[in-house]
Amino acid sequence: MKNKNEILCINHLKKYFSTPKGILHAVDDVSFVINSNETLGVVGESGCGKSTLGRSILRLNEPTSGEVIFKGENILQYNKEKMKKMRSKMQIIFQDPYASLNPRMTVSQAISAPLTIQGVYKSSEKEKIEKKVSEMMDLVGLASRLKNTYPHELDGGRRQRIGVARALVLNPEFIVCDEPVSALDVSIQAQVLNLMQDLQEQFGFTYLFITHNLSVVKHLSDNIVVMYLGQLVEKATPSQLFKNPLHPYTKALLSAIPVPDPDLKMDRVKLKGELKSPINVKPGCRFTKRCVYAQPECENKDVSLKEIEPGHFVACHLVKG
Amino acid sequence: MTKLLEVKNLTICYKTDLGVVNALNDVSISVEEGKTFGLVGETGAGKTTLAKGIMRLTPIPPGDVKSGQILYNGKDLMKLEEAEIRKIRGKHISMIFQDPMTSLNPVMTVGDQIAEVVINHENISVKDAYVKTNEMLELVEIPSERSSEYPHQFSGGMKQRVIIAMALACNPKLLIADEPTTALDVTIQAQVLEMMKELKNKFNTSVLLITHDLGVVAQNCDDVAVIYAGEVVESGTVRDIFKNMKHPYTEGLFASIPNIAEDVRRLKPIDGLMPDPTSLPKGCKFHTRCKYAQDVCRNEHPKMTLVNDRHIVRCFIQENLVSRRDIDEK
Amino acid sequence: MSNITKHDSEKSRSLWQDVARRFVNNKLAVCGLIFFVLLILISISTIMIDIITDNSIYNEYVVKQNLAEKLAKPSLEHIFGCDEFGRSIFFRMVWGTRYSLFIGIIAIFIATVIGGFLGGIAGYYGGKIDNVIMRVMDVFLAIPSMVMAIALVAALGASTFNLLLSIAIPQIPRFARIVRVSVMSVKDMEFIEAAKAVGAKDKLIIFGYILPNAMAPIIVQATLGTANAILAIAGLSYLGLGVQPPTPEWGSILTSARMYIRDAWHISVIPGIGIMLTVLSLNLFGDGLRDALDPKLKN
Numbered sequence: 001m002k003n004k005n006e007i008l009c010i011n012h013l014k015k016y017f018s019t020p021k022g023i024l025h026a027v028d029d030v031s032f033v034i035n036s037n038e039t040l041g042v043v044g045e046s047g048c049g050k051s052t053l054g055r056s057i058l059r060l061n062e063p064t065s066g067e068v069i070f071k072g073e074n075i076l077q078y079n080k081e082k083m084k085k086m087r088s089k090m091q092i093i094f095q096d097p098y099a100s101l102n103p104r105m106t107v108s109q110a111i112s113a114p115l116t117i118q119g120v121y122k123s124s125e126k127e128k129i130e131k132k133v134s135e136m137m138d139l140v141g142l143a144s145r146l147k148n149t150y151p152h153e154l155d156g157g158r159r160q161r162i163g164v165a166r167a168l169v170l171n172p173e174f175i176v177c178d179e180p181v182s183a184l185d186v187s188i189q190a191q192v193l194n195l196m197q198d199l200q201e202q203f204g205f206t207y208l209f210i211t212h213n214l215s216v217v218k219h220l221s222d223n224i225v226v227m228y229l230g231q232l233v234e235k236a237t238p239s240q241l242f243k244n245p246l247h248p249y250t251k252a253l254l255s256a257i258p259v260p261d262p263d264l265k266m267d268r269v270k271l272k273g274e275l276k277s278p279i280n281v282k283p284g285c286r287f288t289k290r291c292v293y294a295q296p297e298c299e300n301k302d303v304s305l306k307e308i309e310p311g312h313f314v315a316c317h318l319v320k321g
Numbered sequence: 322m323t324k325l326l327e328v329k330n331l332t333i334c335y336k337t338d339l340g341v342v343n344a345l346n347d348v349s350i351s352v353e354e355g356k357t358f359g360l361v362g363e364t365g366a367g368k369t370t371l372a373k374g375i376m377r378l379t380p381i382p383p384g385d386v387k388s389g390q391i392l393y394n395g396k397d398l399m400k401l402e403e404a405e406i407r408k409i410r411g412k413h414i415s416m417i418f419q420d421p422m423t424s425l426n427p428v429m430t431v432g433d434q435i436a437e438v439v440i441n442h443e444n445i446s447v448k449d450a451y452v453k454t455n456e457m458l459e460l461v462e463i464p465s466e467r468s469s470e471y472p473h474q475f476s477g478g479m480k481q482r483v484i485i486a487m488a489l490a491c492n493p494k495l496l497i498a499d500e501p502t503t504a505l506d507v508t509i510q511a512q513v514l515e516m517m518k519e520l521k522n523k524f525n526t527s528v529l530l531i532t533h534d535l536g537v538v539a540q541n542c543d544d545v546a547v548i549y550a551g552e553v554v555e556s557g558t559v560r561d562i563f564k565n566m567k568h569p570y571t572e573g574l575f576a577s578i579p580n581i582a583e584d585v586r587r588l589k590p591i592d593g594l595m596p597d598p599t600s601l602p603k604g605c606k607f608h609t610r611c612k613y614a615q616d617v618c619r620n621e622h623p624k625m626t627l628v629n630d631r632h633i634v635r636c637f638i639q640e641n642l643v644s645r646r647d648i649d650e651k
Numbered sequence: 652m653s654n655i656t657k658h659d660s661e662k663s664r665s666l667w668q669d670v671a672r673r674f675v676n677n678k679l680a681v682c683g684l685i686f687f688v689l690l691i692l693i694s695i696s697t698i699m700i701d702i703i704t705d706n707s708i709y710n711e712y713v714v715k716q717n718l719a720e721k722l723a724k725p726s727l728e729h730i731f732g733c734d735e736f737g738r739s740i741f742f743r744m745v746w747g748t749r750y751s752l753f754i755g756i757i758a759i760f761i762a763t764v765i766g767g768f769l770g771g772i773a774g775y776y777g778g779k780i781d782n783v784i785m786r787v788m789d790v791f792l793a794i795p796s797m798v799m800a801i802a803l804v805a806a807l808g809a810s811t812f813n814l815l816l817s818i819a820i821p822q823i824p825r826f827a828r829i830v831r832v833s834v835m836s837v838k839d840m841e842f843i844e845a846a847k848a849v850g851a852k853d854k855l856i857i858f859g860y861i862l863p864n865a866m867a868p869i870i871v872q873a874t875l876g877t878a879n880a881i882l883a884i885a886g887l888s889y890l891g892l893g894v895q896p897p898t899p900e901w902g903s904i905l906t907s908a909r910m911y912i913r914d915a916w917h918i919s920v921i922p923g924i925g926i927m928l929t930v931l932s933l934n935l936f937g938d939g940l941r942d943a944l945d946p947k948l949k950n
Contacts (some may be wrong), residue, residue: 045506045507045508045509046506055844058848060844060847060848083850084850085850087848087849087850088849088850091848091849092844092845092848094841094844094845095841096841099840099841099842100840100841100842100844100845101842101845102842102846102860102863102864103666103864104665104666104863104864106665113846113849113851114849117846117849117850117851117855118849118850150665150666152666152669155594155595156364157594163845166845170849185363185364185533185595186363186533186535186574186577186578187363187573187574187577187590187591188363188590188594189577189590190576190577190578190588190589190590190591191590193579193588194587194588194590197587212506212507214507214581215578215579215580215581216579218579218581219579219585219588242581252508253507253508255511256507256508256510256511257507257536257581258510258511258514258534258536258537258539258540258541259536259539259540259581259582260535260536260538260539260563260575260578260580261539261563261582262539262540262559262560262563262564263564264539264582265540268511268515271508271512338672338673338676
């Protein structure tokens with residue numbers, strides 16, 4: 001290992017789906033590193049492959065090729081048994097607190113399910129399970145009287161707390177957060193974000209935080225990657241990215257955020273056309289068709305991330321280091 | 322400025338088998354001609370109920386319009402016959418819904434759908450209606466050749482633009498947009514909002530923009546009302562609300578969103594949850610979550626109090642019955 | 652309005668309790684259920700009586716011929732009248748409930764289990780397995796169920812067990828289809844992925860997570876299917892392929908009554924009404940269940 005803090009290293013990860021129209025390059029040659037106890041934000045618009053990326057890392061869908069090196073070992077080579085054990089170290093929090101909970105399970109059943117599945121406790125060890133469940137509910141701020149309620153009786157914020165508790169009950173080290181607050185109202189969203197931050201400080205979790213909300217990602221992340229049509233186009237710290245966005249797509253994305261201040265008007269960097277699916281992609285920069293700065297060289301030469309300033313990477317022919 | 326739409330003391334509830342949901346309680350707002358009025362609130366605050374109420378689209382039952390007036394150009398829409406209100410809908414007031422995926426009829430071409438609206442409301446020939454349709458499509462930057470295509474052949478942002486074209490086809494005086502961009506990506510949202518703004522200026526349409534996104538409000542609205550648990554808690558010009566907010570709920574909303582412009586290590590969320598609309602608390606509806614709440618807030622209902630001639634707020638702090646000082650000093 | 656919060660004091664309700672609450676509000680459906688339960692109770696009690704009395708009541712009142720009372724009109728003594736052999740229609744109807752009802756219920760149970768298993772596998776694994784299973788089911792669906800039932804009984808011979816099979820087999824593809832669709836709609840939900848993310852095995856995911864959430868349409872189909880099966884049994888018996896005389900099956904009562912419809916209308920009308928009410932009650936019950944289970948109608 002190059003860096004002793006490095007917990008997860010993704011190398012040339014690819015996930016292709018075959019569709020009737022051709023091969024969909026959902027995640028195409030993505031590489032990055034996450035350090036322990038840090039948050040990597042993944043931003044992009046719908047269809048850019050960010051959710052597929054998170055699921056591929058956890059092998060919820062099997063990557064086409066590449067490496068996922070978790071604490072020095074490539075988990076893509078693990079067999080079923082080894083992978084099952086590894087799952088307790090890597091967890092996921094889902095976007096939709098309505099769809100991500102089994103409607104037939106009570107709160108305590110939902111939180112305790114991972115314990116019995118992983119064999120931490122046998123289902124006969126009721127007392128131990130119950131103790132652990134109340135501990136977790138306490139941790140995520142759910143009142144213990146809600147233990148026997150069903151998800152449909154609770155509001156979105158509380159459901160998402162159940163989702164968080166379920167992900168944390170196995171003491172994971174790395175958590176993929178797939179748009180965990182997008183479905184929540186702002187006041188509730190802030191409660192859940194604070195909870196996630198507190199838990200990270202307390203237990204030293206590493207987050208891969210997937211979202212389309214740039215202000216949320218800026219607030220939480222130590223590093224941010226911007227994804228476009230299955231590829232990374234820019235990687236930087238939040239301050240670098242927000243003060244000095246280099247990729248034309250990042251610029252457009254940032255300028256499109258409506259700022260909650262009537263006196264602050266952004267000059268919008270316009271985009272041509274709309275997002276297409278990355279089906280049967282051609283070589284060259286995938287952003288060319290929508291880029292207002294596009295040059296002939298962009299159309300046929302592939303681009304890869306290059307470091308422009310320390311820690312700030314961009315994949316664009318037009319940005320010269 | 323003349324008031325195009327005035328909603329006065331509108332109260333709507335829904336009777337469900339779990340109890341009576343008090344969706345809107347005594348709501349009054351007014352939209353001025355040529356202006357954009359933003360209505361901000363969270364899920365379940367009553368935003369959509371208000372929009373549907375104005376269009377007289379409240380489903381009855383379970384809905385029940387208890388009281389209130391909806392004055393459009395001085396005429397009370399509540400008193401109109403169903404046939405008369407149908408002439409107002411689409412022609413004078415039209416509406417855009419949140420989800421572009423389900424607001425279009427999947428088995429009709431977009432051109433036919435727009436033309437149908439035009440033919441229904443304008444006294445023109447079918448041929449002219451299609452000319453008008455193509456004009457409207459060009460206006461929202463969709464090539465008119467695509468008018469013979471079906472909704473599934475369009476992307477989400479384009480569908481929402483088709484819906485805007487349809488809504489504006491009869492030059493309505495008022496456009497009610499219920500979360501028009503929530504289902505869209507930011508870059509597409511920016512395109513759609515910009516287009517709405519341009520068209521609004523071009524046709525001098527008034528817009529009632531319903532959203533939960535404070536950024537969208539700041540960038541697009543002239544006047545704003547904040548709605549909480551079926552009640553307007555604060556309203557005024559956009560500058561009043563964003564620069565000189567008075568209600569603790571409004572303050573809480575702003576503290577809850579991570580700000581792009583500055584770095585805040587921790588957000589300050591509003592504690593607790595929106596009260597159950599089947600059993601709203603006595604007194605101020607916000608007192609269960611308000612850090613300044615005193616006995617008077619728990620027992621009595623605050624009145625709308627003027628801050629300046631436009632800016633009104635429903636809070637005992639403004640009535641000088643409760644002080645912020647004791648809490649803020651702690 | 653589903654995201655309202657509950658009061659602290661309110662007791663927690665599971666989804667099934669919610670369904671029960673909505674079902675009870677539907678008066679017609681409750682009537683259907685009551686009638687159906689009543690029929691089941693009647694058939695169980697006649698079976699009990701037969702066991703206790705060692706078939707003496709059955710022999711005395713249900714099958715024993717009494718030509719003196721041949722085609723008697725309804726009277727105080729025989730409230731539904733008598734048939735062509737002078738047997739009380741009332742007793743024959745009461746004793747006849749068990750055949751249609753239990754053959755129907757058992758046939759649908761078999762169809763649900765086999766069809767559910769096939770559909771579940773097809774829906775969960777998809778791909779080739781799905782294709783093979785569902786194409787076979789399509790072949791079955793292409794044959795009208797009555798024709799298939801007649802063919803089966805004709806080939807295997809008329810007996811109660813063969814009747815059961817000939818009712819159950821044509822129903823299997825319907826259940827396979829319904830289960831497959833509802834499994835497919837549930838299997839891509841995030842809570843299934845959450846279970847996979849903690850390493851749950853396929854068996855647990857299918858039986859612990861997917862099936863309980865895919866039950867609703869299966870239950871509805873089973874109820875409505877039972878009504879169909881009862882009709883089919885009556886139909887087969889009417890054609891002489893089902894339960895054989897002198898067993899008092901409703902369809903076979905109807906058949907023998909056919910000859911006397913001009914002289915004794917009551918013999919054909921009464922079993923007809925019996926079949927109709929049974930099927931109607933099951934349909935009302937099934938429709939009520941469907942409405943109660945449909946989340947779109949919730950509040």
